[in-house]
Amino acid sequence: MRRLATTLLSLAAFLVAWKLLTVVTGTPDYILPAPEVVAERALRAIGSGLLWEHTAVTISEILLGLAVGATSAVAVGTALGKSVVIERVLSPYIVAAQSVPILALAPLLDIWFGGGLLARVLICALIVFFPIAIATMVGIRAADPLLREMFRSLGATPGQITARLEIPSALPVLFGGLRVGVTLAVIGAVVAEWAGASSGLGVLINIADQGLFDTPLMFVALATLAVIGIGLHGLVVSIERRVVATS
């Protein structure tokens, strides 16, 4: 209850500061709209179904991208953590893929994978992959060597050691990577939409900016992205609390 009150209070303070800024500087709405202008635009966009139409596309890209990216990252991260040879062979490519800006890769992937949902999911998965793979690798290696020997003394197979010792040991670190990953997934989805899409919040931002000069609508889209990010992050944190405490 107190936590909720703190959050609401900080939100109220933010809105007041925003409103004051627009009043004091007298900035016009097409540069910095006042909060009530944005709220009114949001209500209209919700009422017309425009906002949900684009939000649904972006959320499905994010969730599919997360599913693909996180699953493959945990698998590859486990292999990297277990084998120094695999790490030596794969890590230059993984680091290279992460170092090349996603903004520059996105158009290429868009061409390769036909410009549809698949391409956008893969772009999103790619940006999610790195932090989760690295976190998994570090977590797997962090498994207590004394426990490892104890498992061996009980005749545990390598598969049992991975499933029963290494992955549970990796969970706290893995969830750290997952927290970074979900917020990157939001960025990935927007970048993917900019590389070629007809709907989605990234597209909505472009339409509002270049087609309609509707700055309040841009703010609505940005706020929606922020809410998605906060919501996903909160979801990961609540799963983490449950899993890591009892695991």
Place this chain on the structure above:
Amino acid sequence: MTTDTATETERVGAPAALAVRLERVAMSFASAAGPHTALEGLDLDVPAGSLTVVIGPNGCGKSTLLRVIAGLLIPTSGEVALGEAPDARAPRAGDGRVGLAFQQPRLVPWLSTLDNVALPMSLAGAPLPERRERARVALERVGLAEAASSRPAHLSGGMAQRAALARALAGDPPILLLDEPFSALDALTREGFDAELEALWMSRRRTVVMVTHSVGEAVRMADRIAVMTTRPGSVARVIPVDLPRPRPTALAGDPAAAAIDAEVRAALAEVQTPELTPWLDR
């Protein structure tokens, strides 16, 4: 600990105890500074059902010896066999013939005490009701039944060691290896544990090989004391301890025990390198 054998579930056909035989065993490890030989020319015969204590200077390879018997390390050369002549086989980690309790409890932090004790059976694929039941029996045997649902973080050091002992006992292995299992505990607690372990051993008569630093504990516990040399380790002497059981916690007043104590110390002084002698275990 309860010593009531009626509460224990005996496995039909499982051997009660197995002998351990090591012949000319050598164990070397590759290291940055070249190969490092931990054991060399080590012979040791542990009769089935005996309580053998291994004692020796720091770094003489006592823990390596236990890992070789447990099948965690394959010796560079030499023979290791568990069991009697026709059926004797080399050890293999996890084959159920050996239970190993380490110096540290090594409990899995995210499992309850009961699930920790059930871990050996769980890894072997035993059905859930059976492994729960056997874990419960093992916990009762070490007097830890109330802590079954606690997590290791909530156990005291002594309780954690009991749980680790219960895990080693849970599968009722014919051979029990103890690597200074009580060394992290205070002296009083350790004496209590030794007494309980002796009672447990007298009621079960499994083969026990126990490593210790303490001459007093060795004389208190052992049928036979194997004194190891400095690295590379081998068995210098085996000293029999023929004292009646159960033995009192303090053997100081017993002339027979004092003689054995002196004999062990003399054997240790012989194997100890001269510069280490002033720090010899007292």
